[in-house]
Amino acid sequence: MHALEEKIRTEGIVLSDQVLKVDAFLNHQIDPVLMQQIGQEFATRFKDQGITKIITIEASGIAPAVMAGLVLGVPVIFARKYQSLTLKDDLFKAKVYSFTKQTESTIAISKKHLTAQDKALVIDDFLANGQAALGLIDLIKQAEAEVIGVGIVIEKSFQTGRQLLLDKGYRVESLARVASLENGVVRFVEKTA
Ligand code: 5GP
Numbered sequence: 001m002h003a004l005e006e007k008i009r010t011e012g013i014v015l016s017d018q019v020l021k022v023d024a025f026l027n028h029q030i031d032p033v034l035m036q037q038i039g040q041e042f043a044t045r046f047k048d049q050g051i052t053k054i055i056t057i058e059a060s061g062i063a064p065a066v067m068a069g070l071v072l073g074v075p076v077i078f079a080r081k082y083q084s085l086t087l088k089d090d091l092f093k094a095k096v097y098s099f100t101k102q103t104e105s106t107i108a109i110s111k112k113h114l115t116a117q118d119k120a121l122v123i124d125d126f127l128a129n130g131q132a133a134l135g136l137i138d139l140i141k142q143a144e145a146e147v148i149g150v151g152i153v154i155e156k157s158f159q160t161g162r163q164l165l166l167d168k169g170y171r172v173e174s175l176a177r178v179a180s181l182e183n184g185v186v187r188f189v190e191k192t193a
């Protein structure tokens with residue numbers, strides 16, 4: 001997605017060979033116009049799939065997920081980090097190892113929001129080693145709902161997440177694919193088509 005790649009080029013900050021900071025438009029300050037375009041792009045890529053719910057994780061997945069949900073006309077559920085839960089509902093829970101925080105946390109959603117009739121699209125801000133996406137997929141499977149695919153705003157293609165998800169049979173649609181962050185420069189995967 002051209003507008004997103006331009007934004008990453010101009011406002012992204014390479015923190016290391018592994019980590020990209022996009023606090024200027026996605027992870028802290030949010031660019032609503034770009035988020036709207038992102039939502040539209042996810043909706044275009046996953047239209048006609050019968051999606052009934054979008055599943056994401058707090059906090060940074062929420063903006064792109066809500067925009068996609070608006071265009072697709074479906075509700076968005078964000079998994080809560082379990083420590084912050086005040087919910088007393090029955091919960092689906094999964095453990096997720098965080099790439100950026102290097103700690104394991106439990107994520108959860110209320111059982112009342114996701115059922116076996118649902119067709120779910122997972123959306124997240126970043127794909128690194130795939131642990132957040134797999135945690136969300138785990139929650140969807142506990143509900144016996146169907147996983148339609150995974151939509152990612154920024155994929156770091158030099159890490160293992162994409163291949164892990166493809167190997168498990170999931171469709172992955174990433175709007176920007178970063179090939180490398182070496183020497184402080186963002187390089188994108190060459191488009192083949
Ligand atoms: P994964 O679970 O795929 O290893 O990592 C994805 C999660 O870690 C995302 O939800 C995102 O919050 C965080 N993350 C991974 N890599 C980066 C990065 O380079 N920059 C930022 N800002 N977050 C990242």
